Amino acid sequence: MRAWLFVICRQIARQEYRRRKTRAALDETASAPSPADDPAEITARREAASVVRQFLDTLDEPQALVFYLSEIEGLSAPEVAAAMDAPVNTIYGRLRLARERFEALLERRAAHERRPWNR
Numbered sequence: 001m002r003a004w005l006f007v008i009c010r011q012i013a014r015q016e017y018r019r020r021k022t023r024a025a026l027d028e029t030a031s032a033p034s035p036a037d038d039p040a041e042i043t044a045r046r047e048a049a050s051v052v053r054q055f056l057d058t059l060d061e062p063q064a065l066v067f068y069l070s071e072i073e074g075l076s077a078p079e080v081a082a083a084m085d086a087p088v089n090t091i092y093g094r095l096r097l098a099r100e101r102f103e104a105l106l107e108r109r110a111a112h113e114r115r116p117w118n119r
Contacts, residue, residue, distance in 0.1 A: 015061055022068050026029035026053050055105055059098060066091055 024050055052072070056064045062084070069083065070073045070091075077095065080090040 018065055019061070022056065022065070023053065025057075026071070051105075051109070055102055059101070062086075063094045063098050067102070070095050071099075109110040 056068060059067065063086065066080055069080045070077065075083070077091045078088055080086075080095075081091045084091070
């Protein structure tokens with residue numbers, strides 16, 4: 001019983017660590033403008049980071065982690081599989097679903113912005 005509880009606590013701690021690390025990396029990326037950037041570009045970058053952060057919050061933990069590691073960090077599926085200790089086909093499936101959901105989100109946002117009463 002004691003070992004079982006230890007394993008559960010360790011997994012929860014690992015998930016929380018990953019979640020905080022992901023958020024910290026997104027915040028750092030969004031808030032590091034160079035002096036040559038124009039204010040509109042800085043604002044657009046921050047808004048994009050906010051959209052990605054909100055999107056990641058809608059995903060379950062494994063799917064969000066796969067999406068982040070692949071799309072933000074640039075790791076390949078085999079690298080993500082090794083990091084998560086999961087089968088490569090599982091990683092490909094999670095990534096495909098996350099990408100589909102992200103594209104749908106972007107399409108909804110674009111359709112909303114194209115409406116004449118939103119201008």
